[in-house]
Amino acid sequence: MRKIILFLSLTFSILTVAQDRFQKIDSLLSYLTKNDKFMGSLCIRDGENVVFNKAYGFADVEKQIAADRLTKYKIGSISKTFTAVMIMQLMEEKKLNLQTKLSRFYPNIPNAEKITMYDLLHHRTGIVDYINGDSITAKNIYRFHSKDEMIQKISTYKPLFEPGTKHEYSNSNYNLLGYIIETLTKKSYAENLQTRIVKKANLVNTYFPSEKINTAKGESYSYTYNGTQWEKIPEWENSIAYSAGAIISTTADVTRFMYALFDGKLIKPTSLEQMKEIKEGYxxxxxxxxxxxxxxxxxxxxxxxxxxxVGYYPTEKLGISLMVNGDNFNRNDIMIGILSIYYKMPFPFPTFTKVDTTELAKFTGTYVSKELPIKIMLSEKNGDLIAQATGQSAFPLTFKAEKTFIFAPAGIEMIFDENSFVLKQGGMRFNFTKE
Known part of the structure; x- marks a missing residue:
């Protein structure tokens, strides 16, 4: 009897520690939400079991539709992992292999006779990214693009480098892989997603959308904070992101997808090992x-x-996914906080100190740079410092330290001096002076 009591006491103690850990994670995300730094969802999965799953903020701010654990979000380039799994399945079915040439499907694309499936999967093709490398496409992301139009567009790009010589991320690679899936199966990408992954992994809220966001179906809009309120971001046309980034899902589903992938439910262990081969970081x-x-x-x-x-740690069978639809804080910093708390490591909550308006007034004005062909106008609004670059939307700056402000979603840091500031972004520095 004494042993049973001792065992029950130990079990209760373990559960209490775990619950305290999840309460702290919840407190962090609630704190960020309260300070208009975050809206979204988090799921933590231990093997097959979900141990934490909660949403924060709104799926629709205007209609005040609160997000919940079943709210569905666009997952962007996590879609590429779904696409790659389907390609690996087709390889297991002997319908192609890693050395199959792109010319088998699209011979008019430059270097198609040199580009392999391996190159496409690893972003080693030299094909221009149709979203980030083509300003014309970037301006037309809100209209429908047919497969033929996209193939023709990709066929006109001048190669950036010889296939296989280096890695450079390009959404074009994964759009082509999506088209190849359709060609080989004679079924749509959406159908393949359902039969090849959703059903096999027992996902319940994952699909390729056929229409615009519909909050009546539990889908969410995305927002950015303009310094005063959450501002809805216009939707892209699904044919643009396609197999490179258009899938809709939930945090619970994508963690289950990763568990199924590593548990052998979707592809063979040998195929998984091939997927895990990292070359130049990818x-x-x-x-x-x-x-x-x-x-x-x-x-x-x-x-x-x-x-x-989404991340999966095979040793512990731990899956974790964070989806953000209110982007006003660095996603990586949020994940570091979540994992630090989960693994019982020290993590001080960020502070969002308001600077006195008289101090903010010292930074306001229009700034120019000899290094960039833009001006940045700084103004004060409701106690926040607001920045707006030429031809771009305004964004709020968060106080970090004395004379230093940041805009975390874009990785921007601005360090002020008298009538000037240094802008840091992506490892680069640009000097600005007040007009």
């Missing part, structure tokens, strides 16, 4: 996320103002 739609001595496998995604990440 596998076959899998990347590694280091956290201390741990190495998570997964992918990130971003479309409109949605930001998503």
């Amino acid at each position: 596998g076959k739609a899998l990347v590694q996320f280091p956290f201390g001595e741990r190495r998570f496998y997964g992918h990130t995604g971003g479309i409109e103002s949605f930001r998503a990440v």
Whole structure:
């Protein structure tokens, strides 16, 4: 009897510690939501079991439709991992292999006779990214693009480098893989997604959308914070992101997808090992996320103002996914906080200190740079410092330290001096002076 009581006491103690850990994670996300830094959803999965699943903020701010654990979000480039799995399945079915040439399907694309499925999967083709490398397409992301139009567009690009010589991320690669899936199966990408992954992994809220966002179906819009309120971001046309980034899902589903992938429910172990092969930082739609001595496998995604990440740590069978539809804080910093708390590591909550308006007034004005062909206008609004670059939307700056402000979603840091500031972004520095 004494042993039973001792066992029950120990079990209760373990559950209490775990619950306290999840309460702290909930407190962090609630704190960010309260400060208009975050809206979205988090799921943590231990093997097949979901141990934390909660949403924050709104799916539709205007209609005040609160998000819940079943709210569905666009997952952006996490879609690439789904696409890669389907390609690996087709290889297991002997319908193609890693050395199959792109010329078998699209001979008019430059270097098609040199580009292999391996190159497409690893972003080693030299094909221009039709979204980030083509300003014309970027301006037309809100209209329908047919498959033929996209193939023709990709066929006109001048190669950036010889296939196989280096890695450069390009959405074009994964659109082509999606088209190849359709060609080989004679079924749509949406149908393949349902039969090849959704049914096999027992997903319940994952699909390729056929129409615009519909909150009546539990789908969410995406938002950015303009300094005063959440502002809805216009939707892209689904044919643009397509197999490179248009899938809709939930945090619970994408963690289940990763569990199914690593548990052998979708592809053979040998195929999984091929997907895990990292070359210049990228596998076959899998990347590694280091956290201390741990190495998570997964992918990130971003479309409109949605930001998503999913990671899986095989040793512990731990899956974690964060989806953001209110983008006003660095997603990576949020994940570091979540994992730090989960693994009982120290993590101080960020502070969002308001600067006195008289101090903010010292920074306001229009700034120019000899290094960039833009002006940046800084103004004060409701106690926040607001920045707006030439031809771009305004965005709020968050106080970080003395004379330093940041805009976390874009990785921008601005360090002020008298009548000037240094803008840091992506490892680059630009000097601005006040007009």
